[in-house]
Structure formats: structure tokens, C-alpha cells
Amino acid sequence: MGGPRILVVRLGAMGDVVHTLPAVATLKHSFPHSQLVWAIERKWAGLIEGNPFVDEVFEVERSLAGFLALRRRLRERRFDLAVDFQGLIKSALVAAASRAEKICGLHQSQARERLAALFYSTKVQARAAHIIDRHLEVAAGAGASNVVRAFPLPLGQPQGRLPEGPFVLACPMAGWPSKQWPLEFYPRLGRRLKERNLALVLNGAPQSVGALANLPDVAVHCSEVSGLIDATRRAVGVVGIDSGPLHLAAALGKPGVAVFGPTDPARNGPCGESIRVLRSANAVTSYKRRKEIDRSMREITPDMVFEALVGALA
Numbered sequence: 001m002g003g004p005r006i007l008v009v010r011l012g013a014m015g016d017v018v019h020t021l022p023a024v025a026t027l028k029h030s031f032p033h034s035q036l037v038w039a040i041e042r043k044w045a046g047l048i049e050g051n052p053f054v055d056e057v058f059e060v061e062r063s064l065a066g067f068l069a070l071r072r073r074l075r076e077r078r079f080d081l082a083v084d085f086q087g088l089i090k091s092a093l094v095a096a097a098s099r100a101e102k103i104c105g106l107h108q109s110q111a112r113e114r115l116a117a118l119f120y121s122t123k124v125q126a127r128a129a130h131i132i133d134r135h136l137e138v139a140a141g142a143g144a145s146n147v148v149r150a151f152p153l154p155l156g157q158p159q160g161r162l163p164e165g166p167f168v169l170a171c172p173m174a175g176w177p178s179k180q181w182p183l184e185f186y187p188r189l190g191r192r193l194k195e196r197n198l199a200l201v202l203n204g205a206p207q208s209v210g211a212l213a214n215l216p217d218v219a220v221h222c223s224e225v226s227g228l229i230d231a232t233r234r235a236v237g238v239v240g241i242d243s244g245p246l247h248l249a250a251a252l253g254k255p256g257v258a259v260f261g262p263t264d265p266a267r268n269g270p271c272g273e274s275i276r277v278l279r280s281a282n283a284v285t286s287y288k289r290r291k292e293i294d295r296s297m298r299e300i301t302p303d304m305v306f307e308a309l310v311g312a313l314a
Contacts, residue, residue: 003033004080007098009091011060012044013175014225014244016131018251019271020085021051022149023135027083028053030144037077039070039094046225047248049154060094071097083142084120085135087111092119104142106134129266151251151271159227162234163219167199168256168309169235171228171245173208178290179242181259181297183215188302189239190217196310198236203228203245237313239305240275241297242268250275255312257305261297262286276308 006027010020017040028036035055038048042059060070074097082100084091087110095103096119107125108117117123124141126134136147170189174180190200194217201219202212209222221231232238232249238256240246242263249256250270258270260279263286269277283296 003031003035005077006031006034006036007074007077007079007082007095007100008036008038008054008085009082009095010038010040010085011088011091011094012041014044014047015242015247015268016086016244017044017047018151018153018244018247019131020135021048021151021153021251022132022147023083023085023139023144024051025053025148025150025152026136026139026144026146027142029148030139030146037079039074044225046154046229051152053148053150053152067093067097070094074098081142083138084116085138087116088113089116092116095119102142104138106138110134130269130271131267132271153248153251154226154229156229156231156233157226158230159223160221160231161219162201162221162231163199165197165199166236167201167219167234168193168237168239169201169203169221169231169245169249170239171203171243172212172241173204174241174243176289177292178262178286178288178294179297180293181241181300182293183211185302185305187215187217189305192302192306193309200239201231201235203231237309238275239309240270246270246275257308257312259297259300259305261294261300262288262290274312276312278304278308 037056038054039058079098079100082095082098082103084095084105104122105120107123108114111117124138126137193200203221212220238249240258256275258277265277278300280296280299
């Protein structure tokens with residue numbers, strides 16, 4: 001007899017997908033002979049390419065026609081269980097479209113959009129601080145019992161030009177400008193790294209490269225997700241902010257430094273112990289998506305990052 005048919009819903013984005021990997025591995029490992037399908041936006045599907053805990057990927061398109069096609073495909077599978085790790089109305093709708101016998105997600109007091117919980121038959125009240133552990137609690141609420149803290153990620157593909165010698169990789173852009181470290185700080189860090197015969201490479205998606213192009217004492221690397229994974233694997237270390245590339249680097253065990261400000265590292269910090277977190281004592285936790293760089297991010301100087309990075313690389 002075959003195992004249960006499981007639908008996982010985590011549509012994006014990069015860091016959120018990385019944070020969900022252990023919970024998905026836990027679900028697959030806990031239900032022998034299960035068939036696990038992950039619904040994810042096409043932009044981020046490369047992050048789960050070749051994942052040994054995922055049997056099939058359903059790419060989600062942002063259109064009504066795309067949703068209707070996905071709904072037909074979901075209903076054909078007759079899922080036994082759907083788990084929404086995103087907690088948005090749009091992700092809950094995908095889970096509900098499967099008509100699974102059991103739909104699991106966070107309690108309405110913790111879901112990112114309270115109304116999403118209306119679609120869940122099982123609502124989990126998470127107690128953990130970090131988002132990875134919260135996802136594991138949701139998986140446990142869905143019936144998973146064997147925790148697997150695995151971060152299977154693809155090898156990536158070379159894209160763009162990288163230095164021939166050793167380099168440190170940084171990704172300056174974030175979804176919220178308030179989480180960013182000032183761009184003018186990177187050349188100062190690049191000059192300090194040159195003293196150690198290390199290049200500083202700034203990675204950006206094609207649409208963001210223009211903002212990085214004229215900075216001195218740094219190299220600019222343009223890539224999609226696959227190229228970022230490859231560059232992260234090749235870097236000797238990383239400098240990050242609270243964004244997807246940092247969490248990707250942490251999942252790969254890269255040494256480095258993370259600069260945090262308005263978001264709480266206890267909840268959203270890098271997993272593992274390879275990356276050191278710097279945060280101003282004056283930082284105030286706020287998840288408001290402000291358009292200006294938070295003052296506390298400016299209080300972490302390039303010299304502070306350099307000294308912490310030297311220690312992490314050692």
C-alpha cells in the first residue's frame with residue numbers, strides 16, 4: 001500500500017524557502033512511502049531542484065489562468081495532507097484548492113495573514129522563537145515525528161564573472177530597504193579586504209546591478225538564483241543582511257558575518273554557527289517595511305564587519 005499524498009505550500013521567497021527545507025525533509029522522512037509535492041513560484045523552483053525529499057514540484061504562476069490550471073492539477077492528485085508553511089491568503093488558497101482531507105498551518109494569531117487560518121483544519125500554536133523551528137512545529141502538527149534538520153540545495157550553475165583568487169561574497173539588496181547596510185560602506189570594506197588579498201564581490205539580480213556598478217574597490221557579479229548558489233559555494237566567506245542570500249549561505253555552512261538591525265536575529269537569524277551576527281545595541285525590532293535604511297544598520301561600521309569577518313574566517 002502506498003503512503004499518503006502530501007502537498008507542501010511555500011511559494012517563496014529565497015530565505016523563506018531555505019528555512020522550510022528541514023520541515024519538508026521531516027515530513028517526507030516521517031511518512032514512509034509518501035508522495036510529497038511542493039507548490040512553489042517558478043522564480044524560486046531552482047532552490048529545490050534535485051531535493052531528495054521532494055518527489056515532484058508544481059510551479060505556481062501569478063495569474064488567474066495559472067491558478068485555475070494548478071487547481072485542476074491539484075484536485076487530480078487527491079492529496080491526503082496539505083501543509084501551508086507561508087501563512088498568506090494566497091498560499092492557503094493553494095492548499096485549500098487541493099481538497100486535502102487535512103490542511104495544516106499556523107494558528108491565526110501567528111499566521112502572517114490571519115484570514116489564511118480559516119482554510120486550515122489543523123491550526124498549530126508555535127512556541128519556538130526561530131522560524132525554522134516554527135516550521136518544524138507545523139510539520140509536527142501535521143503528524144511528522146522524525147525531525148530531519150537537512151538543507152539539501154543544488155550545486156548551482158556558473159553565471160557571470162568571478163575573481164580567479166579568493167573572494168568574499170556580499171548581496172547588498174533586500175526586499176525592505178530598512179534591512180540594508182549602506183552601499184557606501186562596501187567600498188570601505190573592500191579596501192580592508194584587499195589588505196588580506198581578498199576581493200569583495202557584490203552579487204545582484206539583473207535588475208539591481210545598476211545600483212552597484214559604480215562602486216570602487218569591489219567586483220560586481222550579476223546572476224539568477226542558480227548563479228548565486230554557485231558563487232556562494234565558491235566564496236571563502238560571506239557578508240550578509242537579513243535576506244535570502246544570507247540564509248542560503250548559512251544553510252551551506254559558509255563562514256561570515258551578518259548585519260542585523262530592525263529584524264530580530266533570534267527569529268530570523270542565520271542557522272548554524274558559521275556566521276557571526278552583528279547588531280547595534282540601539283536596534284529596535286520592527287518588521288515594518290520602511291523605505292529608508294534603519295539607523296541601527298549605519299551604526300555597524302565597515303571596520304566592525306572586517307574584524308568580525310577575519311575572526312569568522314579564522
